[in-house]
Amino acid sequence: MRRRARTTLVDVARLAGVSAVTVSKVLNGKGHISQETQEKVQRAAALLGYVANTAARRLRGGATRILGMVVPELVSPYFAELARAAADAAGRCGYDLGLFTTSRDPQRERERIQSLLGGMADGLLLVVPVGAGEFLSTLEQSQVPIVLINYFGGATHLPVVRGENYEGTVALLHHLLALGHRRIGFIGGAEHSGQAKERYRAYREVMRAAGLWDETLVQPGDFTRRKGLEGARALLGLPSPPTAIFAGSDLMAFGVMEAAQERGLQVPADLSIAGFDDSPLAGLIPPGLTTVAHPIADIAEASVRLLLEAIEGNPVRDQLLEFPSRLVVRGSTAPPKTPLP
Amino acid sequence: MRRRARTTLVDVARLAGVSAVTVSKVLNGKGHISQETQEKVQRAAALLGYVANTAARRLRGGATRILGMVVPELVSPYFAELARAAADAAGRCGYDLGLFTTSRDPQRERERIQSLLGGMADGLLLVVPVGAGEFLSTLEQSQVPIVLINYFGGATHLPVVRGENYEGTVALLHHLLALGHRRIGFIGGAEHSGQAKERYRAYREVMRAAGLWDETLVQPGDFTRRKGLEGARALLGLPSPPTAIFAGSDLMAFGVMEAAQERGLQVPADLSIAGFDDSPLAGLIPPGLTTVAHPIADIAEASVRLLLEAIEGNPVRDQLLEFPSRLVVRGSTAPPKTPLP
DNA sequence: TGTGTTTAGGTTATCGTTTACCCAACTAAA
DNA sequence: TTTAGTTGGGTAAACGATAACCTAAACACA
Incomplete structure (x- = not known):
């Protein structure tokens, strides 16, 4: 019951009668390839159900079109909404959002972020605790663009998007x-x-x-x-x-x-x-x-926008976007029974 | 303002005065390495803040200790709880859970799952719609273990864990x-x-x-x-x-x-x-x-357990675990006002 | 006709890690 | 003393995709 090995570029190339590089070029729309060859390759790829291996692509320095997001937890509606809004915004730009929750252990959390970093995501949205100061200065030097969400800690050159509290x-x-x-x-x-x-x-x-x-x-x-x-x-x-x-x-x-x-x-x-x-x-x-x-949707949208700009070559430093909050009065508040003294 | 390149095995090896392979062996606890060399390597790795590159590890066929999970959405408390419980269960076994939400477009969704597959995760937990029949038969042949959650569609050999409805x-x-x-x-x-x-x-x-x-x-x-x-x-x-x-x-x-x-x-x-x-x-x-x-926690726990077993070499086929549901009567139901006819 | 440019596609090398394999030295058993 | 096994560590190759480079041919223009 051996599992079939995944189809690779080479398989597609063999079927189409061209080299692997040509297949890569066709599928990524780079280089000059004749209409005829393009169609041959497309057909072969479709026939074999070829999907590029994310790990290989990333390793070579290419884009995975995946954004990583790290949140403390998901049960709170706040983070669930934030994640949903970010996934929406990313999706509209052709990116996927991979969501990770932080463990309680800060040591492990840092290793995780480090590992996500350059591991597979093209960029990272981080909702981190305030005490992460010196850790952030490590992150600043990373090759992978990062945007901090709702960060209120000390100095960092990383861009921050947050709601006003x-x-x-x-x-x-x-x-x-x-x-x-x-x-x-x-x-x-x-x-x-x-x-x-x-x-x-x-x-x-x-x-x-x-x-x-x-x-x-x-x-x-x-x-x-x-x-x-x-x-x-x-x-x-x-x-x-x-x-x-x-x-x-x-x-x-x-x-x-x-x-x-x-x-x-x-x-x-x-x-x-x-x-x-x-x-x-x-x-x-x-x-x-x-x-x-x-304005959760605005926060998520702005974070993704900033991150994509950085990914596409316009890194921002020392930027702080703060969105205003809004008082919503409903029925749970009223004057106290006991009259004022 | 060039970003520093990430520290690799080779950097650690150079600092420790050994070969890259030795570093890999020490860090993964394989092979026979003397106590002295081990400590040297550990020190060097800690000093440089070395973290293995997930993409490279995965590409070589190694484990990333990441499980992928695909859910339709996260705003519904049901999926949020399911994801939390799965992340907990995975965390207890030393795995991380990367969460992805499905887009509305089924075509894109399939490509995404294919791409996750073998892209970075050691295994996949999928909450998929019923209409995915022939797609699932493709997945069955994948090298990456998969467990379906709450799947009620037709025949599949993939293991299914679900709550009774x-x-x-x-x-x-x-x-x-x-x-x-x-x-x-x-x-x-x-x-x-x-x-x-x-x-x-x-x-x-x-x-x-x-x-x-x-x-x-x-x-x-x-x-x-x-x-x-x-x-x-x-x-x-x-x-x-x-x-x-x-x-x-x-x-x-x-x-x-x-x-x-x-x-x-x-x-x-x-x-x-x-x-x-x-x-x-x-x-x-x-x-x-x-x-x-x-029993969301039980469902999540069982799914992760099944998946980890498959990852560790005991693939299961045609397994169906169904957990019973439970009626919870609260104040919103009572006899109707109008008397029975 | 000769020179430069564009088109089409192949070769090679590389990303970082791990597995398979090899060799040398030392230890234990026969 | 010989043989077999263990320990410590290194070398080479491979995973899959892609960027950089190269070779031809076709074409335009002087």
């Missing part, structure tokens, strides 16, 4: 403050996420500026629904619980809703809840989640 | 019938999805057997929320609308909920709703969605 969070908190909330709880995002850090920074500064800072109102999180549930339980169990909770992601906000339900609290009457991401279900879950939206 | 749907419909529903609407899944076909088959047979078949109660769908909304609008606009709607996926069921809200219908009092998938939010959206669950 700070201003969006400020807008959201001002919305809650304007409604009359004074005790606003916060559940943070994943530890090494630059976006989570930005959201926390905005929360801390707004609350300090308003003279409402209270460290007991801050809970750690990780963007998952479970952590949202746990954080909200802790916050609602406080002697003086918050009247509003801002969760660093929609998924966590859904967890907060669950915690509210557990305690028999009405949303938004007894507790206002806000998230971040404007995931597809934010508008669907009653009473609708107030949140902040990123 | 027919019995689960039957159980769900019997639940609705037992509650007293007689007019049960159906919104189908994506056109070429084998799972969608199975669910429809079960619906048709159960309804026929119960003498309740009515073609006007069937709406086309595609697994998206939007189609669920549209299908439900059509069904609820009928002269004699259904008292329950079974949507072929949870996302579509969420769309049905939206349609119910639009018409001011209470769920489940005025309309019972059921889905399929048991997505993470099914339990979260009030009043909780009655649905059917697949």
Whole structure:
């Protein structure tokens, strides 16, 4: 039951009665080949179902028309949407997108990226944690073009495309403050996420500026629904619980809703809840989640565009594209029951 | 601003003062190399940050420790979870998972799979549509091991791992019938999805057997929320609308909920709703969605296990692993208001 | 007629890694 | 002491595609 060896250029060449190089030229539209020979080769290739070997092509220095993308995970709608949008944008330009999720282990993650690098992809879209500073300087020297997405870490010459987080969070908190909330709880995002850090920074500064800072109102999180549930339980169990909770992601906000339900609290009457991401279900879950939206499609599109430009010979350095975020007010936020003091 | 060429085996060999082959042997733990030389090589490799070139390794016939996975899309929680579970399972065995989404164009899709095949992955997990029959027979002859996931099409010798759909749907419909529903609407899944076909088959047979078949109660769908909304609008606009709607996926069921809200219908009092998938939010959206669950983690785990066995030299043929589905009853289904005739 | 240019297609070398094979030296058994 | 096996390491070849180069022939133009 031996498996048939894959058809190669040589097989096609033999069938068409020409050399392998001629086949390569015909299939890539290079060099000068007569109409007649071209047709002969095309027929032979089609007959044998020839498809070029990606590894060989890449090794020789050629293009694979594959872009690699590395994301932390896929279950979060944010990354799923980002990946979908990037795959769409790449597809429109005739490229495929290969998606890899990062493992928890940063050491292994770096090896993986190194291995993807020059391994098979013509370029890389990376969603990396903030702590990757010195690693990035290694990447800068790579032969393979790279674009960083949503990177908020320190200096790098690599191009960065990201959604704005700070201003969006400020807008959201001002919305809650304007409604009359004074005790606003916060559940943070994943530890090494630059976006989570930005959201926390905005929360801390707004609350300090308003003279409402209270460290007991801050809970750690990780963007998952479970952590949202746990954080909200802790916050609602406080002697003086918050009247509003801002969760660093929609998924966590859904967890907060669950915690509210557990305690028999009405949303938004007894507790206002806000998230971040404007995931597809934010508008669907009653009473609708107030949140902040990123133009994910624009971010993905711009990243792919920048990457393709670099691949096609126009490398960009020190470029930063930041897309604005947008406050989306829905039914989960309302004035607190207890009147203002 | 020339980019530094990537470090190769030869660079490491030169630094360590040995031949390239010796370096390869040390790094792969093959052959007999003295402790002393091993350490010298390891040090040199670490110093230069050497990472093997995937393309070259693959070309020579070696393993890349990458599994390729092809899914129709990633926005649906079902595929996102499946991909996550597969990536986890692969990771535990020291493999990486590269994820590709299929384009709408079947011609291009085949070329892509062919190109992945032998291009870079040691094995392939494919979620393919039913209409791929003759294409699969081509794949059977490939050198690269392949496992099909959720394939319900015709004969193939490739191993198949899938979740059960027919019995689960039957159980769900019997639940609705037992509650007293007689007019049960159906919104189908994506056109070429084998799972969608199975669910429809079960619906048709159960309804026929119960003498309740009515073609006007069937709406086309595609697994998206939007189609669920549209299908439900059509069904609820009928002269004699259904008292329950079974949507072929949870996302579509969420769309049905939206349609119910639009018409001011209470769920489940005025309309019972059921889905399929048991997505993470099914339990979260009030009043909780009655649905059917697949053991996604088991499916992914089994697929990876089968694939790795084949990669490691124990190819399986004609194997079919089918995992049972499970009815999950939540608050969205209840007896109809109108008493039984 | 001689010179330059375009067309058509073949030859050779190369990318980086690994497998197959070889040789030399040392060790253990007969 | 001879034989057989093990250890340590090197050489050559191969995987498949392609870029650079080369050879002819055909053609245009002076």
